[in-house]
Amino acid sequence: DGGITQSPKYLFRKEGQNVTLSCEQNLNHDAMYWYRQDPGQGLRLIYYSQIVNDFQKGDIAEGYSVSREKKESFPLTVTSAQKNPTAFYLCASSGGALPRNTEAFFGQGTRLTVV
Amino acid sequence: GENVEQHPSTLSVQEGDSAVIKCTYSDSASNYFPWYKQELGKGPQLIIDIRSNVGEKKDQRIAVTLNKTAKHFSLHITETQPEDSAVYFCAASRGGGTSYGKLTFGQGTILTVHP
Numbered sequence: 196d197g198g199i200t201q202s203p204k205y206l207f208r209k210e211g212q213n214v215t216l217s218c219e220q221n222l223n224h225d226a227m228y229w230y231r232q233d234p235g236q237g238l239r240l241i242y243y244s245q246i247v248n249d250f251q252k253g254d255i256a257e258g259y260s261v262s263r264e265k266k267e268s269f270p271l272t273v274t275s276a277q278k279n280p281t282a283f284y285l286c287a288s289s290g291g292a293l294p295r296n297t298e299a300f301f302g303q304g305t306r307l308t309v310v
Numbered sequence: 311g312e313n314v315e316q317h318p319s320t321l322s323v324q325e326g327d328s329a330v331i332k333c334t335y336s337d338s339a340s341n342y343f344p345w346y347k348q349e350l351g352k353g354p355q356l357i358i359d360i361r362s363n364v365g366e367k368k369d370q371r372i373a374v375t376l377n378k379t380a381k382h383f384s385l386h387i388t389e390t391q392p393e394d395s396a397v398y399f400c401a402a403s404r405g406g407g408t409s410y411g412k413l414t415f416g417q418g419t420i421l422t423v424h425p
Contacts, residue, residue, distance in 0.1 A: 201353075228411045237316070237399055237415030238354070253412075254311070285353050289411030299344070299411030301353035 198222065201286050201302035208273070208280070208309050216271045216305045218286035225290035227269035228299070231255060232283040244269055245290075273307060281309045312337040314402050316416025324424050329390050331419045333400035334382040342405035343376060343383050344413070348397045357398075358385070361405075390423045397421070 199220045208214045220227065226245045230238040240253030244263040258277025263269055269288075273280045283306050289299040313336040323329050335343075341362040346354035360367045360374045360383065367374050371390075376383040387394055397420050401413040 199353075226411050228413075230415075235319075235417070237314070237401075237417045238413070239415070240412065243412055287353075287411050298356050298359070299413065301346075301355070303353045304351070306351075 199286060199288055199300055199302035201284075201305050203305060204303065206305055206307045208307060210309055211275045213272055213274050214307065216273070216284055216286075216307070218269045218271065218302060219267055220269075220286075220288045220300075221267060222288055222300060223266070224288035224300075225266070226288060227263065228287040228289075229253075229259070229261065229269070229271045230285045230287065232285060232304075238285060241271065241284075280307055282307060312340060312402055312404075312414040314400060314414050314416045316400050316419060318419060319417065320420045320422070322422045322424065323390055325390060325392060327390055329385075329387045329394070329421055329423075331385045331398055331400070331421075332382060333384070333402075333416050334380075335402040335414075336381065337402065337404070337414075338378075338381065339404050340402040340414075342403040343374070344401050344403075345372075345374060345385050346399045346401065348399065348418075354399060387421075390421075392423050392425050395421055395423045 202217045228243040229241040242261040244250035260272045285304045286302045287299045316333045344359035347357045348354040373386040397418045400416040
């Protein structure tokens with residue numbers, strides 16, 4: 196089945212450690228996105244990539260880094276510089292064939308907890 | 311940048327009643343307005359979307375209306391059922407090419423449908 200796969204579902208990290216969240220899509224979408232969700236808030240854009248080997252900062256990029264070496268993959272690294280990393284992280288992709296090329300598909304999320 | 315405000319934050323209705331959720335946006339260049347449903351611990355799923363060249367769109371029990379002049383759009387759910395209970399998010403995007411997934415989200419509405 197086509198879709199977006201995020202792993203792991205739950206992730207625990209000690210303070211001061213970097214951690215990488217995985218996002219893979221087999222929808223042949225050009226664009227991929229990372230969002231952060233905090234309780235009682237909407238999703239906020241961290242980084243996005245519209246094409247391989249290129250990406251742009253979103254609204255809350257500080258303390259995060261990404262890479263886009265393959266069309267199918269867009270991993271997110273939460274660095275030790277991120278002051279409050281505990282959150283639910285969602286990956287999305289868009290840019291498929293007409294007529295559904297407007298729809299952004301989301302993965303099932305990774306819940307990161309700093310212990 | 312874009313700012314999306316969503317109301318109400320919580321909505322409780324009896325099964326069979328209608329539910330209405332309203333959003334306003336600030337960027338007149340936004341042209342794509344999706345609505346997402348999110349169940350606990352899962353990623354958001356698109357339920358309906360509308361583009362700026364359309365004033366209303368309906369899909370069975372769900373409809374969305376858009377007023378470009380006033381910069382607001384609304385989600386209408388008729389004949390609500392307990393399985394409609396979830397968090398609903400509105401979003402806005404300038405769209406175009408691979409940018410449809412670059413979304414600004416509202417804060418979310420927790421909808422509870424009582425049997």
